[in-house]
Amino acid sequence: MVAINRAQTLLTSMIGVVISEATLLAFVLRLHRALERWEQHATAQLLKAPSMHVDETSLRVDKQNHWIHVYSAGEITLKFLHRKRGTAAITSIDIIPRYGGVIIHDCWSSYLSYDNCDHGLCGSHLLRELTFIVDAHDYAWARHMKRLLQESCATVSRSTGKRLTDEALARLQKRYRTILTRGEKELPPIPQKPSGKRGKLAKSDAHNLLDRLQKHEASVLLFAKNPHVAFTNNRAERDLRMSKVTQKVSGCFRSEIYAQAYCRISSYLQTMANKGHNPLIAIQMALAGEINLIGGE
Numbered sequence: 232m233v234a235i236n237r238a239q240t241l242l243t244s245m246i247g248v249v250i251s252e253a254t255l256l257a258f259v260l261r262l263h264r265a266l267e268r269w270e271q272h273a274t275a276q277l278l279k280a281p282s283m284h285v286d287e288t289s290l291r292v293d294k295q296n297h298w299i300h301v302y303s304a305g306e307i308t309l310k311f312l313h314r315k316r317g318t319a320a321i322t323s324i325d326i327i328p329r330y331g332g333v334i335i336h337d338c339w340s341s342y343l344s345y346d347n348c349d350h351g352l353c354g355s356h357l358l359r360e361l362t363f364i365v366d367a368h369d370y371a372w373a374r375h376m377k378r379l380l381q382e383s384c385a386t387v388s389r390s391t392g393k394r395l396t397d398e399a400l401a402r403l404q405k406r407y408r409t410i411l412t413r414g415e416k417e418l419p420p421i422p423q424k425p426s427g428k429r430g431k432l433a434k435s436d437a438h439n440l441l442d443r444l445q446k447h448e449a450s451v452l453l454f455a456k457n458p459h460v461a462f463t464n465n466r467a468e469r470d471l472r473m474s475k476v477t478q479k480v481s482g483c484f485r486s487e488i489y490a491q492a493y494c495r496i497s498s499y500l501q502t503m504a505n506k507g508h509n510p511l512i513a514i515q516m517a518l519a520g521e522i523n524l525i526g527g528e
Contacts, residue, residue, distance in 0.1 A: 232473070234481040256489065262518060263492035266499050269522045273307050273502065274326060280304035281459040282333040282351065285342065286467035287316055288474060291483030292490045299494060301470045302326050306505040308470045310494040312487065317341040333457060335464050338443060338450075350450040353464035354380055357444075357451065364437050372414030373437070376444070379406055383455055384462045393458035400455055407448065414441050470501060 233241070235252050243249050277283065284303040289296050290312065298316045302309045302324075313320035318341050321327050327334060327345050335351040336342045343350060358380060364373040383403055387393060395403060418437055434442070444451060454462045477493070484490040503513040516522065 232477050232480065237481075259489065259492050259496070262514060263488075263495055265517045265520070265522070266495050269499060269517065270309065270495055272522075273309055273498075277302055277304050277307050277309060277326065278330055280307075280332060282335060282457070282461070283330065284335045284461070284464050284467035284470075285327065286336065286464060286471055287320075288471045289316075290474060290478060290490060292487050293485060294483065297487070297490065299471060299474050300324055301467050303466050303470050306502060308498050308501040308505070310470070310474070310498045312491045312494050318344060321345075333453065333460050335461060335467075337464060338447065343447075349453065350447070351453040351457070351460040352447055352450045354384060354451075354454065355463040355465060357440075360436070360440050364440060368437060370414065370417055370437060372410050372417050372441070375410045376407075376414075379403075379410060380451075383452075387455050387462070395455045400452075403452060403455055404448070407444075407452065411441060411445050473497065 235255055238255060239250060239252065282304065285301065287298050287300045290299050291297070292312070295314075298313055298320060300311050300313060300320060302311075309326075311324045313323060315323075321341060327342070327348065330348050333349040333351050334342060334345075335353060337353045337356045358377055361373045361377040361380075364370055365377065383395075386399075387395060418435075418441065421434060421438060454460045474497075484493065499517065500510050500513065503510060
């Protein structure tokens, strides 16, 4: 989280000894290598989870744009660095292609291209988009859909089984489809594409959102049917937030290996914090080769 020169200054003030930058970086790589087996074990545990939060964010490495991909479920958080954002990175990391549960995300097409798992769409993203449509156009369908999702989320949260009954789910689906049908009538017609013009005709934000809600109805409402599916993808967003803080405080990474070390070490520390372990003790145990004592069970 802290730049090397600041870490040097802090350690000097604590122990009265100046530790070289090369030594500090060697410490980082030593912990990075010690956690390789833990990362493999955590990945295996993650693949057994009934649902998983996924997201990605950019990170500057050697003045070039890279991406951190996060996978979170239960107490486990795993972050991986890759030069790409899309399916090339997802395939290389090889978690989603092997996963059979539900991935919760923000409706990004690269995630939706995997049909070996189910999909749950982030309700927070949808509510923000609906709020924008209401503020910009005051469409009644968007206002009603926003209220329906909020009420359904509250109802599921209060329920004992964290899901709706079959009857309640059927009523929700009926209201959902009715709102979208009325929305089709409320939205202005899409103009015809001029003859000779190539490519797809650009639609308004309201048309695109309504189309997405229609196409992915099952994924939008999965939180009301499956108790393991959260309404939002806030977990993944929280797990990525400190990566942006790191970049703002310390700047970009100078080489890829240290950015990879940051992802693995921060994944380990976040996971251990979720389990209630002291981070310094967790680091000591990792370096001592006692990782199995705290790595999973």
